[in-house]
Amino acid sequence: VAQGFFSYLVPTLPGRALVGLLSRKKAQTRLTNFIQKLRQAGKIKEVVNEAATWGIPLRPLKRTYLDRMVVVGDAAGQVKPTTGGGIYYSLLAGEAAAQVLSEALADDDLSSGNLSRYQSRWRDLLAAEIEVGYSARRLYEFLTDQQIGALVKRAAANGFNSELVDASEGTFDWHGKMIAQIMGNPGLGGALRLINPLLARLAHRPDIGTAQSQTTPAYHD
Template sequence: MDYDVVVVGAGPAGCLAAKYAAKNGAKTLLIEEHASIGSPVQCAGLLSTSAIRECEVVLDSGFHPITGAFVYAPNGRRIRISGGEIKAYVVDRRIFDRTLAENAIRSGADILMRTRAVGITIDKEARGRGRRRILHVLIEGEPDVIEADVVIGADGIQSRIARWAGLDTPETVLSGAQVSTIYDFEDPRFVEIFPGSCAPGFFAWAIPYHGSARIGLAVRPISGSVPVAKSGVDLGPGVMQESAWAHLKRLIAKHPVVSEKCDPGIAGIALGGIPISVPQQTAAEGLLIVGDAAGQVKPTSGGGVYPGAMCAKIAGKVAADAVLEGDTSVRRLSEYDKLWKGRIGRELAIGRRINGWMARISDSEINRVIGVLDDDELLDLITRYGDMDHPSVVVRKLLMNRKSMGAFLKMALMR
């Protein structure tokens, strides 16, 4: 098999990279190790309206609309943030990802399911600017090779493509756990958010989806190492005190708000890592990485579909252009690094700073922050400028507001 571009992994990032490589004239193949797209689900499925637009998916009656959020302080006080209009949708990622794969096929990409990349080498015989890649695969268990001018690694959080290419993988990875169950939502168009020690370093969530709920949380490892999210046990020097799963079980059983509203019966469990830092480089000789593989995730919300989709479209186009120009060297492909960092690099960097702050503040400080924000003028400001994909905008507005800034400064001085 011989292709211009081969994309490894048919998640949202891989499907959109394949779509854009094919659309821009490259003979493209998308491979996926599983027998069905979007499974197993490791996602709450909460996508902003801009994320859905970025994915170029038509709104579907199956999408569950969200118009606002209740944010609960650890002391039980809550604020209501609502703009009245639909801000986001909750989707079924199995259906959503399949739609993205079909869109890639429609644009001309070939697809091979049950095909796992097991190694990658460089074709040493080939000449020219940028040598060809040889991808070693197992197709339905049978070894085979696929040649390509450019390989795009969209193989998720544990990206082996990145490691084989000598690229760094994201350093900071949150550990996430989620269950599907029944929950007594006061308003099924509102998500519920619980920051604080119930989910150290991040937050817990309750997300409605057509009469059922996704209850989950993510926790931040105390230091360094990548958590082994699937087993719920974290190894290595950055040992976590407790796994995300242990925190989630406690949230459901004991949290004063969640335990009252959540049915203990669980219809599904999803465990997974959420990368919140980006590697220095996302391009190598004849190779790019996108999506979770490249840490393209919003550190404030853990949402990876929107930034991954945006970057994947850039990756697909840069790969196709490079192939058609006959130059797939790392220098040529680094255009991708520049372009995607130009689009969202700053927002992700600000998000990492906000996440770092979230990791440091105590329950009593969160209580005070929620107390300050529970004010008509500030809630109106949050409603007007709050954007789940660009949280820096509302943070800047709050820091410029005399009322909130004064209160935050006072808190900082009291630390």
């Protein structure tokens, strides 16, 4: 339905919901197919508005400051590559921006050189997390359903799924340590070997730094 990402049907009001998905490409076609499946399953009755489409950056800008300007949030690419979510990262970067701007105003110096401290601060917080998440995303997008199934079965068989759920490293907003734990778990070695031939292809694949998001309101039971 939404290869490499996810689709959703989220209730908003009684009898109303948002239908949407994220995809690297063909978002409109994929959404149309998803809506058709929901109708056939009796999950929705009809679509009530045109679908809205926008891009979600999966890579940050190389430079997020200029004279008298800093860039924060989605516009700066401060987004979790694993899920496309950006609220938490935006809040952290926004706090860093507020601190730097406050200091710059006190110094009466809004030059790009002075505001460059903003980029250093938000990157100290988020850069490593974003890089790990993006590497995991690129690898995940190469997996077939069968390979994902093999990984899940192997994790369940050796109890790693329960270990992962209970681990203090894994949180809703911080994914890097959890990803490292998954990739480094020796119990998944056999299943991970299924994807080794894909690593060479991964290095030569064109890097698309955005995903497409489509959403539309609908009536549902």
